[in-house]
Amino acid sequence: MQTRAALAVGAGKPLEVTTVNLEGPKAFEVLVEIKATGVCHTDEFTLSGADPEGLFPAILGHEGAGVVVEVGPGVTSLKPGDHVIPLYTPECRQCEYCLNPKTNLCQSIRSTQGQGLMPDGTPRFSTLDGDPILHYMGTSTFSNFTVVPEIALAKIREDAPFDKVCYIGCGVTTGIGAVINTAKVEIGSKAIVFGLGGIGLNVLQGLRLAGADMIVGVDLNPSKVPMAERFGMTHFVNPAEVEGDLVAYLVNLTKGGADYTFDATGNVKVMRTALECAHKGWGESIIIGVAPAGAEISTRPFQLVTGRSWRGTAFGGARGRTDVPKIVDWYMDGKIEIDPMITHTMPLDDINKAFDLMHAGESIRSVVIY
Numbered sequence: 001m002q003t004r005a006a007l008a009v010g011a012g013k014p015l016e017v018t019t020v021n022l023e024g025p026k027a028f029e030v031l032v033e034i035k036a037t038g039v040c041h042t043d044e045f046t047l048s049g050a051d052p053e054g055l056f057p058a059i060l061g062h063e064g065a066g067v068v069v070e071v072g073p074g075v076t077s078l079k080p081g082d083h084v085i086p087l088y089t090p091e092c093r094q095c096e097y098c099l100n101p102k103t104n105l106c107q108s109i110r111s112t113q114g115q116g117l118m119p120d121g122t123p124r125f126s127t128l129d130g131d132p133i134l135h136y137m138g139t140s141t142f143s144n145f146t147v148v149p150e151i152a153l154a155k156i157r158e159d160a161p162f163d164k165v166c167y168i169g170c171g172v173t174t175g176i177g178a179v180i181n182t183a184k185v186e187i188g189s190k191a192i193v194f195g196l197g198g199i200g201l202n203v204l205q206g207l208r209l210a211g212a213d214m215i216v217g218v219d220l221n222p223s224k225v226p227m228a229e230r231f232g233m234t235h236f237v238n239p240a241e242v243e244g245d246l247v248a249y250l251v252n253l254t255k256g257g258a259d260y261t262f263d264a265t266g267n268v269k270v271m272r273t274a275l276e277c278a279h280k281g282w283g284e285s286i287i288i289g290v291a292p293a294g295a296e297i298s299t300r301p302f303q304l305v306t307g308r309s310w311r312g313t314a315f316g317g318a319r320g321r322t323d324v325p326k327i328v329d330w331y332m333d334g335k336i337e338i339d340p341m342i343t344h345t346m347p348l349d350d351i352n353k354a355f356d357l358m359h360a361g362e363s364i365r366s367v368v369i370y
């Protein structure tokens with residue numbers, strides 16, 4: 001078949017909205033009509049050329065929701081008409097990783113997924129001239145139709161609106177999951193969140209759910225404050241307005257350091273600050289942000305010797321096929337909010353505007369509606 005898609009032709013170049021070929025689903029694969037997709041900072045990171053795994057030409061996008069159109073041979077858990085959210089962290093429930101309760105990082109298709117290929121080592125997308133086009137994060141939701149492995153699809157309830165729950169495909173789950181699954185924040189904790197964008201706001205609402213007492217938000221862009229307060233931030237710090245050392249300022253504000261800190265910026269200097277303003281003896285710092293190729297974190301080992309720990313989280317530690325339907329329920333039951341964070345919507349033809357808005361710091365989430 002043919003489908004409209006936004007093609008990433010090369011690093012730093014705008015996406016080209018065009019018609020591409022899409023082969024049908026092979027064994028254990030599913031053809032999905034994407035109804036809506038969010039644009040995450042990680043899409044921008046890969047498009048910019050900063051991603052060491054970034055490959056072109058490819059169809060980006062990993063925050064989608066849609067409907068199953070056709071299933072390939074061997075698919076048993078899904079049927080045409082089912083509503084689904086594609087998962088860049090699949091859940092095969094069989095591999096060594098899925099069987100270990102300490103991780104959500106299913107590895108059963110990670111190597112082909114990282115090469116932009118389906119599990120059989122070939123792509124389903126091609127140009128109208130027949131040249132191969134690579135997949136991205138196993139999802140490629142910047143295409144109206146996409147083919148996804150069965151193990152990388154979460155089945156969700158049919159009354160959930162696609163243009164909102166697509167955000168659960170990355171940002172919502174990542175932010176809330178970092179608090180609930182990874183940090184396991186306790187009632188009454190003090191926390192600091194660096195970066196109040198599409199991920200950081202969801203960390204805030206996760207902290208509110210977990211019953212944190214003090215929730216400090218740190219961002220260079222003060223226009224993020226009203227939304228952050230709406231999602232639970234109790235104190236705001238703009239590093240550009242702090243005189244002297246930011247770590248000392250934050251340690252003083254939290255009366256000794258935070259129990260939990262979260263980086264949602266992707267900036268390795270911020271990651272160091274986040275570690276060092278965690279409380280001596282027990283503070284945990286969780287890295288969510290994705291840093292560019294070649295970037296490295298550093299700190300004095302003494303920071304760890306004296307009881308702080310540095311951890312990371314992918315997709316908020318969530319096991320997608322199990323957890324994503326539950327998070328959709330939380331949204332539908334009013335336990336979490338999504339709508340205010342979707343600040344912009346646009347048709348696929350205007351997808352490059354989503355990147356412009358992100359660069360200008362004007363959007364929280366832009367959602368493309370097909």
Ligand code: NAD
Binds near residue numbers: 174200313316364
């Ligand atoms: P975003 O652009 O919406 O938000 C980033 C925020 O960080 C912005 O508000 C910006 O003003 C702020 N910021 C930038 N530099 C700062 C600094 N030096 N100090 C304080 N604030 C600063 O991006 P997003 O979609 O929220 O994504 C955030 C990060 O999380 C990205 O690196 C993204 O790639 C990563 N991410 C990781 C996962 C995961 O599973 N680990 C999932 C999704 C996104």
Ligand code: AHE
Binds near residue numbers: 041042043052054
């Ligand atoms: N390709 C990058 C790493 C990117 C990365 O860390 N991705 C996160 C999800 S970000 C979603 O917005 C992730 O899940 N990582 C686990 C994995 O297996 O990729 C690089 O640096 O090479």
Ligand code: ZN
Binds near residue numbers: 040041063170171
């Ligand atoms: Zn993302």
